[in-house]
């Protein structure tokens with residue numbers, strides 16, 4: 001529907017769009033992204049007929065743009081420019097009426113009933129109908145933006161060109177506008193070409209995205225392919241992370257601010273450890289990114305503080321989360337920011353050990369009781385609930401930067417080392433009599449400071465994985481030996 005063939009746009013001798021060739025399909029939501037000055041607006045202006053390329057050709061619906069009469073082009077294509085115009089002394093109704101100009105036959109011909117219907121519909125679609133008698137100057141920036149969109153819609157175009165349409169709009173109006181554009185593209189085959197600065201909005205709404213840099217095409221593809229971390233970092237010159245959107249299959253881009261000037265002490269040395277029979281409490285002035293199955297703060301979360309709380313074997317609360325928050329509150333600990341686990345195991349037996357000087361910097365905490373030890377392969381034979389709670393809680397703090405996949409590998413490494421330690425300590429499932437692989441209520445946390453060396457993987461083949469495995473294995477054995485000694489078993 002729109003074809004650009006070797007299009008070059010210049011200001012004086014400066015090329016701002018450089019030999020660009022592309023096709024935009026009917027009914028497509030097409031995004032243009034790129035840094036400031038990369039030529040997005042210039043390309044949009046050229047497609048809208050507002051700038052004439054010095055080279056190449058733009059074809060709209062099989063006809064060269066240069067062959068269109070201006071009224072015919074205005075019926076086909078409407079533009080929402082970047083800067084709000086300053087025709088402030090017009091009423092909103094009059095501004096939107098201008099959108100009907102291409103349909104008027106003579107100078108003095110008034111509005112037809114149909115024109116009025118189209119204007120009313122455009123005002124309603126953009127939620128500006130209530131402003132129809134107001135002057136443009138009486139509206140806010142975002143309301144004016146929506147009136148100008150209504151004017152573009154009043155042209156009843158097949159193609160809508162929008163330059164940063166969400167500028168000035170609050171979150172709900174941004175979403176409303178983009179949802180409406182997407183809906184019109186899908187239901188009315190409206191072709192939407194939008195310059196967008198917000199990469200996540202572009203990722204969520206566009207069928208395809210053109211990434212421009214210095215007037216050249218860097219990529220033109222679906223959001224999944226264009227939103228490639230390295231490519232965006234090169235073009236925008238910033239550090240960023242790509243994640244997956246939690247509920248739709250679109251990439252999400254998050255930016256990484258320049259790091260705070262790092263304290264001379266390592267993140268592990270900055271952990272203050274407060275240990276008593278009632279709890280093991282670690283806190284830091286620095287936040288750690290943790291993946292855990294904790295009672296409070298489970299999943300991936302950032303935390304300043306960590307609590308491993310001892311509870312009695314007969315602990316029972318209808319709502320352990322609320323009970324846990326109350327406990328923290330009563331002890332002057334901020335519940336919002338504190339990862340919290342519980343264990344019936346005695347904390348006197350717990351091990352807190354640190355890696356050696358030549359290994360990756362890691363701190364491990366393990367508390368363990370094994371009265372409810374279980375062999376996972378026999379667990380289906382057990383009753384759902386046993387009152388004897390032991391629980392092995394394992395914390396691993398890693399001084400380094402880990403991608404999320406490495407957290408999962410670290411989790412496997414911890415589990416493997418734990419199972420081997422239980423095996424070598426001869427811990428058995430009291431019901432089946434077979435060797436235990438854990439207890440029935442174990443919990444685990446992997447935390448990384450996200451500063452320091454980058455560890456792409458954390459399986460047992462890697463130096464960081466080897467050290468995690470060694471510390472967890474040794475710490476687990478020591479803790480279990482303390483437990484056995486106190487219980488008087490060998």
Ligand SMILES: Nc1ncnc2c1ncn2[C@@H]1O[C@H](COP(=O)(O)OP(=O)(O)OP(=O)(O)O)[C@@H](O)[C@H]1O
Pocket residue numbers: 011016034035036037038039040041042043
């Ligand atoms: N009227 C003009 N005269 C001369 N140079 C211009 C003019 N308008 C834009 N330019 C230059 O052309 C280049 C491309 O500008 P353009 O507005 O197309 O970029 P953009 O990608 O839309 O940028 P932004 O994200 O800042 O809106 C820039 O270097 C800009 O300075």
